[in-house]
Amino acid sequence: MSDFHGTTILAVRHNGRVALGGDGQVTTGDQIMKAGALKVRKLAEGRILAGFAGSVADALTLFDKFEEKLQRYPGNLSRASVELAKEWRTDRFLRRLEAMLAVADREHLFLISGDGNVIEPDDDVLSVGSGGGYALAAARALKAHSTLSATEIVQEALEIASQICIYTNDRITVLELPA
Secondary structure: OOOOOOOEEEEEEEOOEEEEEEOOOEEEOOEEEEOOOOOEEEEOOOOEEEEEEEOHHHHHHHHHHHHHHHHHOOOOHHHHHHHHHHHHHHOOOHHHOOEEEEEEOOOOEEEEEOOOOEEOOOOOEEEEEOOHHHHHHHHHHHHHHOOOOHHHHHHHHHHHHHHHOOOOOOOOEEEEOOO
């Protein structure tokens, strides 16, 4: 999988709640081009959370393709994710796209990539992007050693990542699935 610079996306399922968030920085080379980009969204009438790392135009194309899969397999995030990964890997146009998706519903968190991977983490914490490792470590620690909610863990972990990763800023957007 490629290493995408300029973003950090983090998803957490904790105590029956699911949250997904991302920072707002868009980086080209060593320059910050935008500080307040929105890289996370709700799909499937608010039942699915999704975020991206990588090229914005490519990610928007993937969001559209993913929404098609969600319509074809309503309520089945696993199947929609696998079908997107299969098409992404085999389609000549799609396989050139440079992005990764993090998606979540009440039961699953998945990382979907163009090399055919659909990865579900063992510990209900998932990250992508250049600051992903920092956010992942912080979220795991907060989840294990605090009483914070899923939303609070995502917010705090992304703030920690923004203090370490030069490609991540503190303009954070966090979405949560309704109870």
